[in-house]
Amino acid sequence: MQTPPDSCGGASDEALLTRFAAGDAAAAQALTERLTPRVYRHALRLLGGDGAEAEDVAQDAMLRLWRAASGWRPGEARVTTWLYRVVANLCFDRHRKARMVALGDIDEPCDTRAGAVPRIVARQRADALQAALDALPARQRQAVVLRHIEGLGNPEIARVMDISVEAVESLTARGRKALGVALAGRRAELGFEDD
Secondary structure, eight states: OOOOGGGSTTSOHHHHHHHHHTTOHHHHHHHHHHHHHHHHHHHHHHTTTOHHHHHHHHHHHHHHHHHHGGGOOTTSSOHHHHHHHHHHHHHHHHHHHHHHHOOOOOOOOOOOOOOOHHHHHHHHHHHHHHHHHHHSOHHHHHHHIIIIISOOOHHHHHHHHTSOHHHHHHHHHHHHHHHHHHHHTTTTTTTOOOO
16 A cells, blocks of 8 residues: 655655555655755765766665665664765765776866856855865765765764764864865955955
8 A cells, every 4th residue: 555645744764765665656756855855965065066976876876775675674774874875985986986087177067157146156155165175085075064064963974974973073173174274265255255
């Protein structure tokens, strides 16, 4: 028996995954709609803003989740914790392969759409943040993204990264400090005037 889609909204991710494993297509649809945007955004940050690569990673991560559904053991880990770890591993694999292939630097295509000044400033700020994130060591970047962009707490980040809470605190503190240093000289350029 399938549950109507409107009854899935309040169910936990773990409950929806269990229902999917039992054949509930509506649960799969609800979980897909809930998690895919989060998985995509996380991959996008870890991949330096490459949307096409992030889409591939998000699809691959969700497929892995569906394959793991039948063996899912409730209570061991949160679905999002498991997914963030899968996404990070997939992104790190892509980074390693890209370094091995050494295709060289390819400029991003220019956005030819005309936009208003606030949109340009927002894009410059996002680009500056992404460039500063990209300059961080991979583990610091992952910890900062999970904490300050994805909004996870330190204990969950520790589970995602398979490290201690103290290590998470250290990575995020060093990452924040490095971001502050990298962006400090660009405050006026990015429209952050001191009052």
